[in-house]
Amino acid sequence: MNMQEMDETPKVSVIIPIYNQEKYLRYCLESVLLQNLQEIEVICVNDGSTDGSFEILSELAWTDERMRIIDQENQGAGEARNTGIREARGEYVAFIDPDDRYYNFKALETLYNKAKDNDALICGGCFSRYYEESGEENSFTGSAARYVFSEDRFYSFREYQYDYGFHRFIYNRKLILDNERFFPSLKRFQDPVWFVKILHRAGRFFGVSEIVYSYRKDHKKAVFDKEKTCHNIIGLTEVAKVAAENGYDHLLELEKRRMTGEYAEYIHPFICENEEEIIRLIRTFEEVTGFHNIEREILANIISKRDRQAKSCTEEIKTLKEKNIVYCTEIAALKEVMDSQKDELKQINENMEAILKELGLRKKTVSKKDNVIPYPYVFSSHERDGIKWTDLGDGRIEANGTAETDTKFVLTLTLRKTNFKTNGMRYRISTGAPDTSSFTWYFSGQIANKEEEESARLLMNSTINDTDPFSESFEIETDGYDYFSKLFIAVRKGRTLDHVIFRPEVCPID
Numbered sequence: 179m180n181m182q183e184m185d186e187t188p189k190v191s192v193i194i195p196i197y198n199q200e201k202y203l204r205y206c207l208e209s210v211l212l213q214n215l216q217e218i219e220v221i222c223v224n225d226g227s228t229d230g231s232f233e234i235l236s237e238l239a240w241t242d243e244r245m246r247i248i249d250q251e252n253q254g255a256g257e258a259r260n261t262g263i264r265e266a267r268g269e270y271v272a273f274i275d276p277d278d279r280y281y282n283f284k285a286l287e288t289l290y291n292k293a294k295d296n297d298a299l300i301c302g303g304c305f306s307r308y309y310e311e312s313g314e315e316n317s318f319t320g321s322a323a324r325y326v327f328s329e330d331r332f333y334s335f336r337e338y339q340y341d342y343g344f345h346r347f348i349y350n351r352k353l354i355l356d357n358e359r360f361f362p363s364l365k366r367f368q369d370p371v372w373f374v375k376i377l378h379r380a381g382r383f384f385g386v387s388e389i390v391y392s393y394r395k396d397h398k399k400a401v402f403d404k405e406k407t408c409h410n411i412i413g414l415t416e417v418a419k420v421a422a423e424n425g426y427d428h429l430l431e432l433e434k435r436r437m438t439g440e441y442a443e444y445i446h447p448f449i450c451e452n453e454e455e456i457i458r459l460i461r462t463f464e465e466v467t468g469f470h471n472i473e474r475e476i477l478a479n480i481i482s483k484r485d486r487q488a489k490s491c492t493e494e495i496k497t498l499k500e501k502n503i504v505y506c507t508e509i510a511a512l513k514e515v516m517d518s519q520k521d522e523l524k525q526i527n528e529n530m531e532a533i534l535k536e537l538g539l540r541k542k543t544v545s546k547k548d549n550v551i552p553y554p555y556v557f558s559s560h561e562r563d564g565i566k567w568t569d570l571g572d573g574r575i576e577a578n579g580t581a582e583t584d585t586k587f588v589l590t591l592t593l594r595k596t597n598f599k600t601n602g603m604r605y606r607i608s609t610g611a612p613d614t615s616s617f618t619w620y621f622s623g624q625i626a627n628k629e630e631e632e633s634a635r636l637l638m639n640s641t642i643n644d645t646d647p648f649s650e651s652f653e654i655e656t657d658g659y660d661y662f663s664k665l666f667i668a669v670r671k672g673r674t675l676d677h678v679i680f681r682p683e684v685c686p687i688d
Contacts, residue, residue: 187267187268187269188217188218188219188244188267188268188269189215189217189218189268189269189270189290190215190217190218190219190268190269190270190271190272190286190289190290190348191218191219191221191262191266191267191268191270191271191272191351192210192218192219192220192221192272192273192274192286193221193223193259193262193263193266193271193272193273193274194206194207194210194220194221194222194223194262194273194274194275194276195223195225195255195258195259195262195275195276196222196223196224196225196227196231196235196258196276197224197225197226197227197231197252197255197258198227198228198229198231199227199229199231199276199277200227200229200230200231200234201277202276202277202278202394203231203234203235203276203277204234204238205279206274206275206276206277206278206279207220207222207234207235207238207245208279209279209280209283210274210280211238211242211244211245212283213280213283213284213285213286213287214283214284214286214287215286215287215290218244218268218286219244219245219246219266219267219268220242220244220245220246221246221248221262221265221266222235222239222245222246222247222248223248223250223258223259223261223262224247224248224249224250225250225251225252225253225254225255225257225258226250226251226252226253231276232247232249235247246265248261248262248265254363254364254365254368255275255361255368256361256362256363256364256365256368256369256372257361257363259273259361260360260361263351263354263355263360266351268351269350269351270289270290270293270301270348270349270350270351271348271349271350271351271354272286272289272345272347272348272349273344273345274345274391275345275393277394278308278345278391278392278393278394279308279392279394280390280391280392281306281389281390281391281392282389282390285303285390285391286348286390288303288386288388288390289301289302289303289347289348289386289390290348292330292384292386293348293350293384296332296384298332298382298383298384299349299350299353299380299383300347300348300349300350300353300376300377300380300382300383300384301347301348301383301384301385301386302327302343302346302347302348302383302384302385302386302390303327303346303347303385303386303387303388303389303390303391304316304325304326304327304346304386304387304388304389304390304391305318305325305326305343305346305389305391305393306389306391306392306393307392307393307395308392308393308394308395309395309396310394310396314392315395316389321340321432321435322342324338324340324343325342325343325346326387327385327386327387328387329385329387330384330385330386330387331384331385332382332383332384332385333382333383333384333385334381334382335377335378335380335381335382335383335426336425336426338377338383339421339426339428339429339432340429340432341370341373341374341417341429341432341433342369342370342373343373343391343393344369344370344372344373345391345393346390346391347383349376353376353379353380354376357376357379359372359375359376359379360372362413362416364409364410364412364413365405365406365409366402366406366407366409366410366413367409367410367412367413367414367417368409368413370413370417371413371416371417374417374420374421374429375420378420378424400444402444404448404453404455404456407444407445407448407456408455408456408459410441410444410445411437411445411456411459411460411463412459414433414436414437414441414463415459415462415463415466417429417433418430418433418434418463418466418467419466421433422466422467422468430467433467434467434469434472437460437463437472437476438472438475438476438479439479442476442479442480442483443480443483445460445476446476446477446480449473449476449477457473460472460473561579562585562587563581563582563583563585563669564579564580564581564582564583564585565577565578565579565580565581565585565587565669565675566578566579567587570679574679574680574681575679575680575681576677576678576679576680577667577675577677577678577680578675578676578677578678579674579675580672580673580674580675581669581670581671581672581673581674581675582671583671584668584669584670584671585668585669585671586667586668586669587667587669588667667680
């Protein structure tokens, strides 16, 4: 709906003071422009923003003629609202901050209809706090319970006596202008001063039990310098003065609690520094309210707060220590389990070693001179002259049977220089058989790539017979080359080999 389609007087003028709120501004404006109540004007007072707020305003204003942008130098939220009040044309005036939003799209419609139906100059609904992490909070206790109205009816200010939450109301514009109720030029606490004075002047308002406004909480940290602290105390004093002069005892006590409790942490440092202007303003508050020893109460509350914080820290430390004990116990238990498993694994490894040793599968290298490695051979299982020779596939050869004639078994063996790197190193070659009484054996071998020397130089060619067995080994010198040889195992006619295991091996000799 454009301005020509509206009545000459909008039903509600929504005033938004804006200073560097580009993060939430679009969200806020959408909650306003999408209201069911179409006959509104939206007065956006750009209070000297230096971020992208003005660009967002310009973009949305181009799409909705109900928006009006007023650009001014930074003067603070109170003065920005005053600018909006002076420019407003609506029957009622509403205020929303640029980081907040209306709770739903019927909020303004509900407030306006209730105000008109009950001929109310001021009409307000319930409040909701919005937290970035936890979302909406609609339950309030203590004095904050006044954010909620339990039923739709008129409330007198004497009954109400509260100073926060002015955003959730709409106000008759004529009431504001006739009584010149503008926001004070304060950088802190200007809202409660204006709110209390306009409610006091009206005497009563119509309260609605529906939530209409969502106030964003804990997304920014309040900063109080000396000037803002002074303005805060002045604002508290202004509200307290209205309360004292009109017998609003609950409101008077509330302002004292705000001074000595809610705002104590901001006032306290200046008291400690004996800041004269702060001290003077506190004295003025005491004179207006009739309260005494405000400074002492502020200091006492700070000390009490520090004690509570210290106690909380102590309890937290205690809890952490208890958790640490539990964690240490769990870690110790896990360590015991791991140690137990480690012992089990060690036992399993020992058992495996024993099995491998028994089977002759234990891996051996020549990195240490005492290590024995299988002698690589080329062989396929076969039966010859009554003796069955079987390759067991794990470096062992098994012989079974009785020789029908004098016979011999031949293995082709290879010693690679990559495995035997030291020139001139002496090695012992063995058949690996535990008993040599039933056979004889000998080697024949040569060094590779030496054909041109000594006609394929015969390194070994020795026969061992039954009467002069060569114990269990034979010696060679590698001379740094690949060495090829043949292992001959001779069995005399009539000799029996019963599960004789041969395991050709080689090991270095010191």
